[in-house]
Amino acid sequence: MPQARPQLVVLPEAFSCFGGGDKQQLAVAEALGDGPIQQALSEIAQEFDIWLCAGTVPIKTGDKFYAASLLYNAAGEQVAQYNKIHLFDVEVADNTKRYLESAVTEPGQQLVVVDSPFGQLGMAVCYDVRFPELFRALRERGAEIILLPSAFTRVTGAAHWHVLTRARAIEQQCYVIAAGQYGVHENGRETYGHSLIVSPWGQVLAEQAHGEGVISTAVDSDELASIRRRMPVNSHNRFKVTQQHE
């Protein structure tokens, strides 16, 4: 059934294969545009008449993969691919202790901002949220809504998740749609969940406060324009972003 208004659905990072460890991700990694995960995503977007941001799909490159956030339009066409740039090679005081994402994942190089019926969509993934320069660069390229599929650890999420997502929304005056993996996974990893939709004023418009679920909100492009007009931080900024990642 055609939707009354266009709908965008954002899935968490590694939605199709989380917690089986690096080997599982490598085993299911697909060539770009080819494979059962991408086929299913394309069909789902068409069947439900939605735009679909597929958290991350492991996309083969050499003997590693990109943690690729794929965007499908309502016709089921892949319209954007953002490969996670910042990889989580970090020690955390939890039962995993040492995360080494770069062992199997190839870092992305390219910034992605893409036009859509909802506005200009800027793409980022999880650990990227700790690098404000990326979000600034997305805003400078026109981003209005940032898609942020994530799988924050329970420990770092409890400490930082709300502050980081809200800070990025406030600084760049963008909506931030942050879909988070939640639960205790096969390999013992624990993720924080708490999917959020944050307004360009930094308000949490919707939150999955417990467990798994679906949250939603409408995008108000007039409010976004009004916030940017009344507080023009972008044109007030005295610091330039370096021109990498073109």
Ligand SMILES: O=C(O)CNC(=O)[C@H](CS)NC(=O)CCC(=O)C(=O)O
């Ligand atoms: O490995 C997978 O299966 C899917 N990917 C992840 O879970 C990634 C890489 S290990 N997790 C993060 O980036 C957590 C960031 C974070 O928690 C923080 O910045 O505090």
